[in-house]
Amino acid sequence: MSSSDNHVQYLLAPLEYTLAKPFLDQITSSTAPALEVRQTSDGKGKGVFARQGVSEDELLFRERALVGAQHSSNKAEILACSQCFCFVGSIEAQIAWRLTNEGHAGGTVQRLQQGLKLPFSDQFSLPPIVSCPGGCTDEVYCSRACADAAWTEHHSLLCCGRDDQGSAQQRTLLDRGTASSSESRETACSNVGAMREFREFADATNDIFHVAARATARVCLHAQAQLQGAMHTLGEEQAWTALQQAWLPFAVGWKAVWWESIAVPEDIEDEATFRAELRDLAEESLDLLKPALAAQASAFPALFDLRVYGSIIGMFELNNLGMVVPSVVERYLLHVYMDRADPEILAQQHAARKILDPLREQLGDAYDQPCEGTAFYSLQSCINHSCDPNAHAMKGPEDLDGSAVLLAKRGINAGEEITISYIDESMEYEDRRVALLDYGFECRCVRCRNI
Numbered sequence: 001m002s003s004s005d006n007h008v009q010y011l012l013a014p015l016e017y018t019l020a021k022p023f024l025d026q027i028t029s030s031t032a033p034a035l036e037v038r039q040t041s042d043g044k045g046k047g048v049f050a051r052q053g054v055s056e057d058e059l060l061f062r063e064r065a066l067v068g069a070q071h072s073s074n075k076a077e078i079l080a081c082s083q084c085f086c087f088v089g090s091i092e093a094q095i096a097w098r099l100t101n102e103g104h105a106g107g108t109v110q111r112l113q114q115g116l117k118l119p120f121s122d123q124f125s126l127p128p129i130v131s132c133p134g135g136c137t138d139e140v141y142c143s144r145a146c147a148d149a150a151w152t153e154h155h156s157l158l159c160c161g162r163d164d165q166g167s168a169q170q171r172t173l174l175d176r177g178t179a180s181s182s183e184s185r186e187t188a189c190s191n192v193g194a195m196r197e198f199r200e201f202a203d204a205t206n207d208i209f210h211v212a213a214r215a216t217a218r219v220c221l222h223a224q225a226q227l228q229g230a231m232h233t234l235g236e237e238q239a240w241t242a243l244q245q246a247w248l249p250f251a252v253g254w255k256a257v258w259w260e261s262i263a264v265p266e267d268i269e270d271e272a273t274f275r276a277e278l279r280d281l282a283e284e285s286l287d288l289l290k291p292a293l294a295a296q297a298s299a300f301p302a303l304f305d306l307r308v309y310g311s312i313i314g315m316f317e318l319n320n321l322g323m324v325v326p327s328v329v330e331r332y333l334l335h336v337y338m339d340r341a342d343p344e345i346l347a348q349q350h351a352a353r354k355i356l357d358p359l360r361e362q363l364g365d366a367y368d369q370p371c372e373g374t375a376f377y378s379l380q381s382c383i384n385h386s387c388d389p390n391a392h393a394m395k396g397p398e399d400l401d402g403s404a405v406l407l408a409k410r411g412i413n414a415g416e417e418i419t420i421s422y423i424d425e426s427m428e429y430e431d432r433r434v435a436l437l438d439y440g441f442e443c444r445c446v447r448c449r450n451i
């Protein structure tokens with residue numbers, strides 16, 4: 001086997017638990033000191049355990065995504081920070097953004113674009129829109145700190161630079177809400193044309209490729225930082241050592257090659273063709289990413305191997321961690337439309353509704369659309385499934401970004417394993433069994449074992 005085959009095999013293999021342990025300890029000590037990650041004794045691989053007793057409804061942890069991205073279709077509906085996923089701009093900007101992208105041009109929408117202030121909106125203030133330091137209009141942020149973090153983590157490689165994407169109305173809206181960005185920077189992308197094609201391909205086919213690109217760029221940038229910029233002057237061995245270090249957060253993640261591991265949908269008759277089509281789709285996407293990141297693909301070839309790329313995609317698919325941030329527009333509309341007892345406020349509400357009724361009608365049933373995407377959370381992805389879980393992901397009113405928030409569903413004893421349900425656990429056994437096939441395992445929880 002050549003050294004490059006060896007490197008690919010290394011990146012594909014699950015990391016030995018003893019090698020993963022220091023990294024996992026580091027995560028729990030910073031995110032959830034009351035928990036630890038260790039091997040389960042019932043063959044489920046590693047799992048998360050309570051070090052001390054936990055009461056019902058107690059917060060187990062709040063964790064930021066290692067890598068995530070808003071769904072492409074959701075980006076047209078919600079203006080969110082591309083790094084922490086909180087809503088940005090203002091209530092007016094959120095409503096105007098969504099309605100403009102849906103083709104509502106006249107009346108109140110136009111006045112919103114021109115700066116109309118809506119009643120009560122000042123009680124729902126949002127962070128300003130901070131533009132990308134590289135000048136692209138693909139991403140916006142809530143603060144310079146988020147813009148800088150995204151730039152350092154992945155966006156400096158993925159940014160298409162200054163462009164004239166987006167309609168005139170979209171630009172007006174973004175410009176109106178835009179706070180000055182961090183100092184402007186040049187994209188390090190090797191081929192902006194290929195990157196734009198890559199992005200368009202992901203939007204048109206499967207936006208999981210956007211998250212995979214962020215993960216790939218993150219690994220490259222971490223490896224480059226270790227090589228202190230001397231990516232091509234140092235030898236192959238040094239580049240490989242740096243890549244191994246940078247890969248560690250992904251090495252501990254549960255993963256398998258996407259087209260080999262994903263469950264076949266019920267309406268598919270020819271499994272082999274289905275899997276081959278997914279593989280081709282991933283290959284086409286990687287063939288666009290490689291020239292866009294040509295310098296990195298040449299320095300770290302194993303990372304750009306198709307099966308490794310497939311395992312990064314599989315990591316997001318198998319952990320299936322939807323990222324959801326509740327809608328601030330929903331909270332605003334409830335505030336206006338839920339009658340208050342105080343007659344003075346009630347009169348103000350009635351006056352506000354006269355302005356808001358046409359907008360509410362145009363927003364339709366999806367007025368409560370959250371910010372949605374896919375993300376990978378290092379600690380949450382270590383939690384095993386149970387059909388009778390003792391914890392659940394549950395956001396409170398203060399959780400207004402894309403962090404994963406885990407609460408105890410009931411009292412948990414020291415030493416007990418923390419479990420969540422990956423599916424709707426109220427289903428009957430057979431339906432649960434089928435639903436879990438999407439995750440590629442047969443459930444060994446006590447409830448299923450006792451069937």
Ligand SMILES: C[S@@+](CC[C@H](N)C(=O)[O-])C[C@H]1O[C@@H](n2cnc3c(N)ncnc32)[C@H](O)[C@@H]1O
Pocket residue numbers: 043044045046047252253254318319381382383384385386439440441442443444445
């Ligand atoms: C998101 S990972 C959880 C962490 C994983 N145990 C590890 O070692 O990284 C999901 C995988 O854990 C295993 N797993 C989780 N819950 C399980 C259960 N109830 N029964 C059997 N295997 C389970 C399966 O292999 C599944 O694909």
